[in-house]
Amino acid sequence: MIAEDLALLRDGLTRLLRDNGFDVVAAVADGDALVHGVMLEEPEIAIVDVRLPPTFRDEGLRAALEARRLRPQTAILIVSQYVEHAYAAELLADARGGVGYLLKDRIMDVAEFVEAVRRVAAGGTALDPEVVAQLFTTRNRAGPLERLSPRELEVLALMAEGRSNAGIAEALVVTVGAVEKHVASILHKLDLPPSESDHRRVLAVLEYLQG
C-alpha cells in the first residue's frame, strides 16, 4: 500500500507499481489512514512519504513505525524529498530488516526502485546512497574506516545500501567472487561476525558505523 499526500505522486506511484506487477491494495493520504490500512488490508509492504498531513513534519515516519509496531511483519519503505541519517537510525532501530529509506529521486530509476521494493518486501534493506554518504562523512575522521582500502570502502557503501554480493558485483563491474573476497576482508577488518543474510549484514555495518 501507498501513503503519500500529493495526489500527483500517489497516482504516479500506483501506476508505476501496477505496471511492474505489484498489487496496490490501498493508496492513502495521511498517517492515521496508513495505520488503519495496514491493519485492515495487511499489505506485505507499505511505501510511505515522510511528510504527511496534518503537521507536514515527520508524520509519515511516525505512522509507519506505529504500523510496524502493531503489525511487525509489515515491511516499510520510506520515501522522502530529503534524507537524514537520524531517521534511518530510527527505522533500523529494531534491527529486523524489511525496512528501506530512499530519496524520491530514486523512483525515477524505475528498474532499480522496483528492485528495492522487492528486496524490502522480502525482508531485506534499502538505504539511499545519500544516507550512506552522510554516515561516511561523519565517521571520516575517526579511525576504523581508515583501515579499509578505497575499493573496500566502495563495497562497504554498496553493502550498506542493502545490495547483495551479485548486485555489488554488477555495480562495480567485477566478479561475484572478487566481491565476496572484499566483503570477507571488510567484515574481518571491522571485527564483525560473518553473516549470510543480506540485511543482517547491512544492520551490522550500520550499527558499527553509528556506534
Added chain:
Amino acid sequence: MTVFRPLVERRTYRELLFLLSGAPLAAAWFGLLLAGWLAVGLLAVTPLVVPALVAFRWATWLAAAAEAAVARGLLGVDVRLSRPRPAGRGYWGRIRAGLADPTFWAQQLYLVLRTTLGFGIAVGLASVVGVSLQLVVLPVTYSHFHEDVLGLHVQTGGTAFALVPLGLVGVVASAWLVRGLAAMWARLARMLAEPFAASLPRTDVQGILRRLLPAHAAFYAGLNLILIVIWALTTRAYFWPEWTLMPLAVPLAIHAWTVFVDSGDPRRIARTRALAIDLGAAMTLFLFFVGIWAVTTRAYFWPMWPGLGLAVVVGLHALATMTRRIDVLTTTRAGAVESAESELRRIERDLHDGAQARLVAIGMSLGLAEQKLADDPEAARTLLAEARAGTGDALRDLRDLTRGIHPPILADRGLEPALAALVARVPLFVELRVDLAERPREPVESAAYFVAAEALANAAKHGGAARVDIRAVRIGDAVVVTIMDDGHGGANPAGAGLQGLRGRVEALDGTFRVDSPPGGPTIVEAVLPCAS
C-alpha cells in the same frame, strides 16, 4: 581544627593584604577616574577630546594591568591583559573605537568597584581586625591606656579578661571573612581581562537572587522578631525596633521586586529589566521615607521632595530607555527587512540558475526525443535518459535550496538533531553541546540554527579551522549560541553572511557578536531572548 585553619595558612594573609590594598589603591583610582572623566568631559566640545580619551584609555589599561598584577600575586588568579586593540580609523574614529571597546568598560567598572566596594571592604576589615586584636591584648593594655572599647570603659581586669574570648572569635571570624571576600574578588578580577560574555564563567545571577530570597526574608523576619521580643521583655516604651524593621525592609523589598521582575510580566510592561527594577526601587524608597515621616513628626510632609527627585530619576530613565528602544527598533527593523530582502533575492537567483535552468534543459531533451522517436529510437532513448538524469539534478538543487531556507529536520525534531545532521556534513572535528530543557519558539530555534550553520560554514571555508565547538544553552530566559573555532581568525563582521545573521538575531531582540582577532580564535555568539 578546621575552624582555625585559615589562621595558619599563608594564603589568608596574602588575601588580607590584597583586601587592605583596596584603601590606598582606591585613592589612586579615584584620582585617575575623576581626572580622566573630568578631562574628557571638559574637552568634549573640542577636538582635543580625542587625545584625551585615547590617553585615558591607556591610563585605564595601565591601572588595570597593575590591578591584574596585584590580583595575580596576592589572590593567585590567572588574569593576563592583552593590549588595547588599535584604536579605529581616522581621527574621530578613535573615539568610537575607545567607547565601543568592551574591555575598556569592564576595566572602568572594575576600578569603580575597587574605589567604592573595595574601599569599604578595606576599611571595614581593618576595623574588625583592629578591634578584635585590641580585645585580645586588653588584659595587658587596659591598665596603661584606660581604653574605651566598643563603647565600654574598661577599668577592671575582670572585664578585660571577659572580653578576650570575644576578641578571639573576632579574629577567627575575620580570617573566614577574608577568605570569602577574596574568593569574591577573585571572580571579579577576571573581568579585567575577559569582558567577552563567551569566555566568562556564566553565572545565573537571576537564579541566585531567586534562591536567596527566602533566606533574606527569613533573616529579616528572624532578626526583627528577636528585637521585638527584646523590646517586649524590656522597656516597652518607645518602639525602637522600627529602626531595623523599616530600613532593612528596603533591601528586602527591592530584592523581592527584582525576583518578581525576572518572572516576566512587569518587565514586558516597562520594556526593560533595568527600568522595571528602577521603578520598584524608587517606589520602595519613597514608601520608606513616608514610613519614617509617619513614625516621626508627621508634621510637614517632607517625603514629597525625595519622592519628586526619585520620580524625576525614574522619568529620565524611562525616557532614555524609550529613546534607545526606538533607536534599536528602527535599526533592527530596517536590518530585518534588508536581510529578508537579500534572502529572497538569493532564493530567486538560486531558483533561476538552478532548478529553472535544469527544467528548461529537460524540456529540450524531451522535445528532441519526441522528434527522434520515430526515425532514431536509439538517440531518443539517450535523450530520455539525459532528461531523467536532469530531473535528478533539479531535485538535488531544490533540496539544497529548501535546506537553506528551513531544514525539514529542524521543524521535525528540533535544534539538537538538526545541528547534529549539519555537523555530519562538515569535514571538521565538531564538538556539539545542546542543553535546552524545552524547544524554544520557532523563530528563535531557526535563528539559533542558522547562526551555527553560517559560523560553521565560515570556519570550514575561510577560517582554516580544524576543530569547532558549538554550544547552545539556555541561560535565564535566553538561548545562547556560541561557536568557537581554532582557525586563523580575521573574519569580517561586516561581511554579507554575518551581517545577515546580525539582522536576523536583532530582529528577535537578541544580541550578536563576532570576535575574530587575527590569529584566531573566532568566537561567534548570539543571545536570543525567548520570553516563555
